[in-house]
Amino acid sequence: MLEITGIHKSFGPLEILKGVDLEVGKGDVVVILGPSGSGKTTLLRCINFLERADAGTAEISGMHVDLKSASKKEVHAVRQKTAFVFQNYNLFNNKTALENVAEGLVTGRKVPKKEALETAGKALDKVGLADKYDAYPSQLSGGQQQRVGIARAVALNPEIILFDEPTSALDPELVGEVLGVMRQIAAEGTTMLVVTHEMQFARDVANKVIFMDGGVVVESGTPDEIFGRPKEERTKQFLRRVLPEEYNYSI
Amino acid sequence: MQQGLNIEFMIDTFFVALSGVPITLAVTAVALLIAIPAGFLLALSRVNEIPVIRQITRVYVSFVRGTPIIVQIFITYASVPLLLTAFFEKYGIRTNVYDVHPIWYAFIVFSFSTTAILSEVFRSSLGTVDRGQLEAAQSVGLTSFQAFRRIIIPQALVSALPNLATATVNLIKATSLGYAMSLQEITLKAKVAANAGYNYIEAYIDIFLVYLILCSLVEFAFKWYERRASRYKVQPV
Numbered sequence: 001m002l003e004i005t006g007i008h009k010s011f012g013p014l015e016i017l018k019g020v021d022l023e024v025g026k027g028d029v030v031v032i033l034g035p036s037g038s039g040k041t042t043l044l045r046c047i048n049f050l051e052r053a054d055a056g057t058a059e060i061s062g063m064h065v066d067l068k069s070a071s072k073k074e075v076h077a078v079r080q081k082t083a084f085v086f087q088n089y090n091l092f093n094n095k096t097a098l099e100n101v102a103e104g105l106v107t108g109r110k111v112p113k114k115e116a117l118e119t120a121g122k123a124l125d126k127v128g129l130a131d132k133y134d135a136y137p138s139q140l141s142g143g144q145q146q147r148v149g150i151a152r153a154v155a156l157n158p159e160i161i162l163f164d165e166p167t168s169a170l171d172p173e174l175v176g177e178v179l180g181v182m183r184q185i186a187a188e189g190t191t192m193l194v195v196t197h198e199m200q201f202a203r204d205v206a207n208k209v210i211f212m213d214g215g216v217v218v219e220s221g222t223p224d225e226i227f228g229r230p231k232e233e234r235t236k237q238f239l240r241r242v243l244p245e246e247y248n249y250s251i
Numbered sequence: 252m253q254q255g256l257n258i259e260f261m262i263d264t265f266f267v268a269l270s271g272v273p274i275t276l277a278v279t280a281v282a283l284l285i286a287i288p289a290g291f292l293l294a295l296s297r298v299n300e301i302p303v304i305r306q307i308t309r310v311y312v313s314f315v316r317g318t319p320i321i322v323q324i325f326i327t328y329a330s331v332p333l334l335l336t337a338f339f340e341k342y343g344i345r346t347n348v349y350d351v352h353p354i355w356y357a358f359i360v361f362s363f364s365t366t367a368i369l370s371e372v373f374r375s376s377l378g379t380v381d382r383g384q385l386e387a388a389q390s391v392g393l394t395s396f397q398a399f400r401r402i403i404i405p406q407a408l409v410s411a412l413p414n415l416a417t418a419t420v421n422l423i424k425a426t427s428l429g430y431a432m433s434l435q436e437i438t439l440k441a442k443v444a445a446n447a448g449y450n451y452i453e454a455y456i457d458i459f460l461v462y463l464i465l466c467s468l469v470e471f472a473f474k475w476y477e478r479r480a481s482r483y484k485v486q487p488v
Binding site for chain 2: 048049050076079080082083084086088090091092093094095096103104107108109136137138152153156
């Protein structure tokens with residue numbers, strides 16, 4: 001479904017991604033873990049061309065693109081197949097929840113407005129915001145905004161949704177509602193690539209976990225393999241730091 | 252010379268001054284119609300760091316900001332006819348440049364200076380729109396052009412409105428300098444009326460009142476529009 005090969009990216013002298021390969025199958029939920037600065041977010045942003053990689057290729061549902069030299073048309077095509085959920089939600093401030101979700105359909109995909117609003121309504125219903133169609137982002141809590149952000153991605157019916165630390169900007173008590181929505185759409189068979197620090201979510205929902213550090217993939221495997229029997233020393237160190245005490249006996 | 256204010260003259264002259272309003276508004280409107288799109292494009296060239304145009308814009312902006320409008324008027328009014336004469340002679344156009352209506356010079360000067368000012372207004376207002384808005388728009392499949400038109404410009408415009416109102420009011424007031432090139436606007440009309448009987452105080456009060464009313468109306472209109480356009484900024488409920 002999605003296959004990334006040899007992706008490199010530097011910001012000035014700082015090399016963030018040092019050749020990352022990645023494979024996501026249809027219906028997979030792949031979670032990327034790793035300490036901050038390990039390149040997780042950059043990886044995601046390069047896939048959606050929010051950053052230009054210095055090297056690397058991608059295969060997205062049969063379409064082959066060079067991540068460095070893709071043309072405008074190819075970038076557009078990739079973005080039609082993917083959707084992005086941002087850490088800071090990035091809802092369109094000048095549009096209501098319903099308009100936010102419909103915007104990509106109407107303007108980006110030329111779906112007739114009436115049909116787009118219907119699809120957008122259904123997406124908002126799905127994330128539990130049936131009563132917030134006409135609310136502006138400034139009237140919504142962080143958790144609600146992020147759920148609109150997820151609805152905006154889901155409504156596009158993309159091949160894959162990229163989640164960039166979707167709960168990191170939220171108050172702790174609002175994290176649950178967003179993760180709940182993510183579990184739900186994962187259960188519906190949505191292909192998801194998720195960067196997160198929510199270990200419980202990775203354990204429960206992911207069918208593949210990737211541990212990144214220093215711009216490379218250190219280790220990848222099923223949640224049981226990564227959390228239960230990590231092979232690499234760096235993975236073990238990271239898990240010791242982030243997992244609460246009660247999980248440590250299993251390591 | 253009579254004592255006190257000549258009220259009758261003052262009332263008459265008020266309407267004389269008022270008859271200059273269409274010219275003042277015409278100059279203001281033309282200057283804004285040219286300066287808003289032009290200033291916006293220049294702002295974009297600076298925000299997106301487009302080489303050459305960006306440097307030229309910078310020089311142009313500091314040139315306009317660093318010189319009084321009255322000097323810009325003198326220079327334009329003195330140099331444009333010379334350029335035009337040379338141009339007309341070269342292409343054999345038989346027009347006397349000194350028959351050109353001064354309003355054309357006013358259009359040139361005020362468009363020129365307002366464009367520079369608005370490019371700064373738009374530059375700062377574009378800066379208030381978070382980069383994430385563009386990224387989100389692109390991620391849902393909008394082109395950069397669509398993202399600017401549908402998401403970024405509407406938000407930038409709202410944050411530009413207070414400064415745009417100030418710039419417009421300043422422009423209206425600056426058009427009073429049009430008298431230096433015998434533009435028949437509010438100030439000149441009232442001053443000419445005053446010349447006859449030396450009723451300068453009355454005429455100045457009239458001019459004062461006309462500008463005050465005009466600028467207050469414009470400010471009120473902007474306030475109203477700002478409230479309407481920033482409805483999305485409602486406080487959390």
